[in-house]
Amino acid sequence: MHFENSLTFAQNLDAQDALGKYREAFHFPKVNGKQTIYFTGNSLGLQPKNSQGFVDAIMEDWRNLAVEGHFYAEKPWWDYHERLIPSLAKVVGGKPEEVSVMNTLTVNLHMLMVSFYRPTKQRYKILCEEKAFPSDQYMLKSQLKVHGLDPDEALIEVKKPEGKHHWETSDFINAIEQAGDELALVLIGGVNYYNGQVLDMQRITEAGQRVGAKVGWDLAHAAGNVVLNLHDWNVDFAAWCSYKYMNSGPGNASGIFVHERHLNQPDIPRFEGWWGTKKETRFLMAPEFDPTPTADAWQLSNPPVLALAPYLAALELFEEVGMEALIQKRDVITAYLEFILTEIDAQTPGNFEIITPKDRGCQLSVLLHGQGRPLFDYLMKAGVIVDWREPNVIRLAPAPFYCSYEDMFRFGQILKAGILETYGK
Numbered sequence: 211m212h213f214e215n216s217l218t219f220a221q222n223l224d225a226q227d228a229l230g231k232y233r234e235a236f237h238f239p240k241v242n243g244k245q246t247i248y249f250t251g252n253s254l255g256l257q258p259k260n261s262q263g264f265v266d267a268i269m270e271d272w273r274n275l276a277v278e279g280h281f282y283a284e285k286p287w288w289d290y291h292e293r294l295i296p297s298l299a300k301v302v303g304g305k306p307e308e309v310s311v312m313n314t315l316t317v318n319l320h321m322l323m324v325s326f327y328r329p330t331k332q333r334y335k336i337l338c339e340e341k342a343f344p345s346d347q348y349m350l351k352s353q354l355k356v357h358g359l360d361p362d363e364a365l366i367e368v369k370k371p372e373g374k375h376h377w378e379t380s381d382f383i384n385a386i387e388q389a390g391d392e393l394a395l396v397l398i399g400g401v402n403y404y405n406g407q408v409l410d411m412q413r414i415t416e417a418g419q420r421v422g423a424k425v426g427w428d429l430a431h432a433a434g435n436v437v438l439n440l441h442d443w444n445v446d447f448a449a450w451c452s453y454k455y456m457n458s459g460p461g462n463a464s465g466i467f468v469h470e471r472h473l474n475q476p477d478i479p480r481f482e483g484w485w486g487t488k489k490e491t492r493f494l495m496a497p498e499f500d501p502t503p504t505a506d507a508w509q510l511s512n513p514p515v516l517a518l519a520p521y522l523a524a525l526e527l528f529e530e531v532g533m534e535a536l537i538q539k540r541d542v543i544t545a546y547l548e549f550i551l552t553e554i555d556a557q558t559p560g561n562f563e564i565i566t567p568k569d570r571g572c573q574l575s576v577l578l579h580g581q582g583r584p585l586f587d588y589l590m591k592a593g594v595i596v597d598w599r600e601p602n603v604i605r606l607a608p609a610p611f612y613c614s615y616e617d618m619f620r621f622g623q624i625l626k627a628g629i630l631e632t633y634g635k
């Protein structure tokens with residue numbers, strides 16, 4: 211596609227953007243009274259304007275109905291979570307019965323490992339990517355320790371090729387084949403939080419299952435950002451958070467996917483609670499656990515409805531727009547951002563490089579050479595919200611729901627001024 215580094219060109223792209231009107235559907239933070247350029251939808255998505263009404267409705271029902279709200283609120287609380295499932299299932303490419311909403315991401319990964327990491331003397335190793343998001347590293351190592359295993363021996367962390375900032379699919383496949391029948395579980399971030407790389411989840415899933423391992427995915431940076439076909443890819447299980455690209459609110463609920471072949475299988479163990487029992491019989495308060503035949507069997511407690519309300523509001527927007535349209539815009543706006551970065555690099559050479567490979571969602575990770583931190587501080591003060599990941603990367607994620615092409619152009623101008631001020635060239 212042909213791009214130009216000019217305000218008119220960017221404004222023309224905005225004028226033709228079918229999703230342009232959704233910018234108005236979100237609250238933007240301000241710096242010095244001016245709307246920011248928001249690049250951190252990969253960390254915390256913006257607040258959709260419709261979410262306040264959804265939260266207010268719960269507060270009002272609680273005020274007016276108290277306990278009766280569980281069954282008689284306009285959207286009753288006892289099965290409130292089910293309202294999220296149809297849209298969420300579309301976002302992750304699962305069947306509705308394979309998807310549930312509960313807890314938070316790290317909690318759910320632990321819960322799913324209880325079911326799908328069943329080490330034996332022969333088959334006990336776990337394979338993940340090197341430098342996985344720290345919470346995933348802690349989660350995996352602590353699971354190994356719970357089973358009396360030594361993470362140094364039992365955890366395989368697949369390295370990037372020497373001198374490279376990203377993996378090849380073959381790096382994972384080779385490591386999986388090498389681990390062979392010692393491998394119990396593959397659990398990787400489907401989109402890497404640091405470099406923004408989208409892994410070939412289908413091929414890696416096939417490779418893991420070929421050697422007899424279970425394969426799960428942490429989709430924190432994937433859900434709402436990239437195409438997912440979890441059912442068709444035959445993924446065993448997955449979990450994600452909803453507060454990044456799905457705009458559900460800080461620390462909000464996680465989703466899980468459990469492939470249908472694992473549903474209703476009495477020999478798969480699980481930590482259980484009353485919300486995992488069939489809803490028809492739940493209130494009989496019987497001593498036996500009678501699991502629902504869906505991924506809801508993994509639910510423990512009655513869900514925090516006040517938290518689910520903004521998640522439901524956000525999913526209504528996904529339902530309205532659809533992943534296909536989001537991904538179409540994502541590809542163009544990310545390519546435009548890449549073009550702008552390349553232009554600025556040509557004008558002020560040698561200060562940074564993009565380390566995100568072509569297999570990407572909307573995140574571009576930019577490695578700053580030399581002293582990058584003053585440039586990061588400059589951008590933040592100028593109203594460009596980016597994040598800093600040690601030792602020297604800034605991440606730029608132009609979320610297609612609410613970022614504009616004009617944002618990308620204006621960012622380029624600010625970046626250039628920032629480079630000249632902080633690097634001096």
Ligand SMILES: Cc1ncc(COP(=O)(O)O)c(C=O)c1O
Pocket residue numbers: 314315316317343345346399403428430431451461
């Ligand atoms: C890849 C990845 N895994 C795990 C987490 C931890 O999520 P949570 O704090 O919701 O458990 C995050 C984000 O914080 C993440 O990006």
Ligand SMILES: Nc1c(O)cccc1C(=O)C[C@H](N)C(=O)O
Pocket residue numbers: 252253254403430461
């Ligand atoms: N959830 C976060 C928070 O409460 C504070 C700061 C950052 C976060 C994040 O989600 C970070 C994010 N997972 C990352 O990719 O770095």
